[in-house]
Amino acid sequence: VRATNWQNVIKPSDLMSNDPRQIELEREFRKLNYLYVRKRQVQAEARRVSFQYQTLITKEALANAFAACIDESLPKRVGLQPLFEDHYDRIFGGRRYSAKHYLCCFWHYKKVEQMAWGISDRRQAKFIVTYFVWQEFGSDIRASEDAYLAYCESPQRYSRLNTEYQRLLRLTFDSALRYYRMERGTGRQLVEVTPFFKRTDVYPGYEAFWPTAANATLRTRFERSAERFRDLLKNPA
Numbered sequence: 514v515r516a517t518n519w520q521n522v523i524k525p526s527d528l529m530s531n532d533p534r535q536i537e538l539e540r541e542f543r544k545l546n547y548l549y550v551r552k553r554q555v556q557a558e559a560r561r562v563s564f565q566y567q568t569l570i571t572k573e574a575l576a577n578a579f580a581a582c583i584d585e586s587l588p589k590r591v592g593l594q595p596l597f598e599d600h601y602d603r604i605f606g607g608r609r610y611s612a613k614h615y616l617c618c619f620w621h622y623k624k625v626e627q628m629a630w631g632i633s634d635r636r637q638a639k640f641i642v643t644y645f646v647w648q649e650f651g652s653d654i655r656a657s658e659d660a661y662l663a664y665c666e667s668p669q670r671y672s673r674l675n676t677e678y679q680r681l682l683r684l685t686f687d688s689a690l691r692y693y694r695m696e697r698g699t700g701r702q703l704v705e706v707t708p709f710f711k712r713t714d715v716y717p718g719y720e721a722f723w724p725t726a727a728n729a730t731l732r733t734r735f736e737r738s739a740e741r742f743r744d745l746l747k748n749p750a
Contacts, residue, residue, distance in 0.1 A: 518710055523698055524553075524597075524720070525594045525595070525597040525598045526553075526573055526576075526593070526594060526596075526597040527552075527553055527570065528597070529572075529597050529601060529605075530551050530552045530572070531551075531555070532605070534605045534606070534722075535551040535572060535605070536551070537608075538551070538572075538575075538605075538612060538615070539551055541611075541612035541694075542570065542616075543566075544612075545567075545612060545613070545616070545627070546566055546567040546569070546680065547566055547567055547568050547569075547570055547616070548565075548566040548568070548569045549570050549571075549572070550569060550570070550571045550572065551571075551572045551577070552593050552630065559608040568666075570619060571619040571681050573593055574619070575615055575619055576593070576596045576597065576604050576605070577593060577596065577622070578586075578618050578619045578621070578622035578623065579604055579610075579615055579618045579619070579643060580596050580600065580604055581640055581643045582616075582618040582621060582622065582643060582644065582647040582651065582709050583603075583604075583618075584603075584604055584644075584714065585640065585641070585716045586639055586640040586641065586710075586715075589638065589640045589710075590709065590711075590713070613658045614658070614663065616658075617651075617654050617655060617658055617661055617662065618647070620661070620662065621643065621646070621647055621651075621654070622643050623665075624665070624678065624679075624682060625639050625642050625643045625646070625682060626639060626681050627631035628679065628686065629642075629686070631707070634690055634693075634706050635686050635690070637706045637707050638686060638689040638690055638693070638706075638709040640710075641689045641710065641716060641719055642682060642685045642686055642689055642714065644716065645685055645689075645716075645719070645720075645750055646681060646682060646685055650739070650743070651683075653742075653746055654746065656746075657747055657749075660668065660746055660747075660748060660749045663742065663749070664678075671745075671749050671750075672702070673745055674742070674745040674746070674749050677738050677745055678736045678742060679739045679743040680734075680744060681735060681738050681739065681742055684734055684738065685735065686737045687731055687736070688722075688728055688731045689719060690734070691728065691731065692722045692728070692747055693706060693709055693710070693721050695722070695727060696718065696722075697708070697709055719722065
């Protein structure tokens, strides 16, 4: 395929469309009423029938969301297509992760993206927020994955859980951007938000900033909300 391709660009993600793990995930997602699109050429057709399923997910969107949860800012650092080359085994290799595990990461990233939508500063910080909140609550979400997925699929039915989740994400965004404002510099030394959040040391710096007095108010509110969120995950009704 690589040698004969001269009209249409063949991406690394295209080359993995028929990988056994992709086929297996497609079947697993169908059982959960999700339409998993592993081939680019059938995406248009898939969207015509997507109303029959809970949600349509492309393999690119899944890889991006999952990578954002397991490795801080990985999609932003390397780009989308390298996830299907150098990092493919880490993301899709073997059967280490269940379909529900992937879905939890997918929905978590989607919730972060929704909160960042239309706000440029938040969009730059979204990978920091995705990873930080997943590190805090990923194990809790996985322990109550059925309840979490039910909430994500129908958030209007779980208003209290939705309120706490949104609060946690908003507080983390506020904290990450407070860290940026404190560290961006001034005058000619001022670093704009986009290059700032591309730095390889930004997440270690944010972790060091989290327990400081400068973040105390947001951290206290976050911790209070975290307790309620964990309780509601266990008893979402």
